[in-house]
Amino acid sequence: MIILFRFKRINSSYYPFIFLVILACLNEALSHYLITSGKSNSVNNNIYVLLESLLLLVQFKNWGSFINKRILFWTIGIIFISVWVIENFIISKIAYTNSYFRITYSFILVLLAVNEINEIIVRDRKNILVNPIFLICSAIVLYFTYKILLELFWVYGVNDSEEFQTDVYQVHAWINLFSNLVYAFAIIWMKKKQRFLLPS
Numbered sequence: 001m002i003i004l005f006r007f008k009r010i011n012s013s014y015y016p017f018i019f020l021v022i023l024a025c026l027n028e029a030l031s032h033y034l035i036t037s038g039k040s041n042s043v044n045n046n047i048y049v050l051l052e053s054l055l056l057l058v059q060f061k062n063w064g065s066f067i068n069k070r071i072l073f074w075t076i077g078i079i080f081i082s083v084w085v086i087e088n089f090i091i092s093k094i095a096y097t098n099s100y101f102r103i104t105y106s107f108i109l110v111l112l113a114v115n116e117i118n119e120i121i122v123r124d125r126k127n128i129l130v131n132p133i134f135l136i137c138s139a140i141v142l143y144f145t146y147k148i149l150l151e152l153f154w155v156y157g158v159n160d161s162e163e164f165q166t167d168v169y170q171v172h173a174w175i176n177l178f179s180n181l182v183y184a185f186a187i188i189w190m191k192k193k194q195r196f197l198l199p200s
Contacts, residue, residue, distance in 0.1 A: 002187045010190045016059040017136060020052060021183065042097050046088055053080045053105035056140070060112045063133055064119075080105055099151040106144040106151070113137040113144075135186035139179040146175050 003010075003018055010018060027048040031041040057077055060066070066073040084101045088094040116137045120128055128134045150172055 002184055006187060006190065010187070013062040014059070014132070014190050016055045016062060018187075020055040020059075021187075023048065023051060023055070040095065042095050046084075046094050046098060049102055049105070050080070050084045053084075053109070056109055057112075060116065063116060065112055065116060076108060079108075097154075099154050102151045103148055103155070106147045110141055110144050110148070113140040117141070130189050132186040132189045135182050135189070139182040139186075143175055143179040146172060 003021060007018070027044060030044050034041045034044070054077065057073070057080065061073055080101075083104050087098045087101045092098050114137075117134060120131060120134045120137075124131055124134075150168060153168060
C-alpha cells in the first residue's frame, strides 16, 4: 500500500527493491492459496528465491557496490544462477525445499549489506535512521543471517524435534515481521532525489 501511494516519488534506482516487495507479496498470496488447498509451495518458493537474489544483487549495483567491479557483479550473478540450477535440477528436485542455494545467496547478500552499511557510516553525516539504504541493509543483515542459521538446521538435521521446529519458525516469523516493518519505513523515506545515493 505504501508503494502504491509513493511510487511516483521514489527514485528509480530503488525499483529492483520495489519490484521485489511486490513479488514477495504475490508469492506469499500464492503460497497461502497452495497450502490451504493442500498443495506444496516448494516450486514457487524455489523460483522466488532465485528472483529475490538477482533483484537484490541488481539493487546493490544501483547503490554503487560494484563500481569498477563489473566482473564481480556478473560473477556473483552467474554463481547464483548456477548453484540454483545445479541444486534444483541435478542434485535435487525443484519440488523440494532446497537449502544450499538459500545459504549461498543469503551469505553473499549479508556481506554486501554489511559493506554498504560501512560505506554509509563513513560517508553519510545525516541521521542514518532515516536513510533508506541503511534501513534496508540492516534488515537484510538481520533476516538473511537468521535464514542461514535456519537452513543450516535443515541441512544438518538439528530440527528433528517438533517443539524445536516450532520455536525456530516462531522466531523466524517475528524477524520476518520486523524486517518488513523496517522495509516499510525505508520506503517512506525514499525520495526522488537521494543525495547519498552512489552512482551505479
